[in-house]
Amino acid sequence: MKENGLTKKEWREWEKKVKDNPQKExxxxxxxxxxxxxxxxxxxxxxxxxxxxxxxxHF
Known part of the structure; x- marks a missing residue:
């Protein structure tokens, strides 16, 4: 299933990369x-x- 243009697996991998690496990059x-x-x-x-x-x- 695609979620916002990424598959769930890609999404999870991307979240992991962002958490594991320095944010600057x-x-x-x-x-x-x-x-x-x-x-x-x-x-x-x-x-x-x-x-x-x-x-x-409203909020």
Missing amino acids: YEQSEKYKDYEYRKCWHAEMLAREFLKEKGKR
Whole structure:
């Protein structure tokens, strides 16, 4: 199954690489920026869903 353009396996490998290596290298790469953006976006979507369930409209 593809998740945001990466397979779950690729996603996990990428997360592991980011955790294991110094951030400097990865902050320069487009893939890292894309990954960080998606991670933030995903967290925001989860927060919105959660608040929707609670009946609140905004953060």
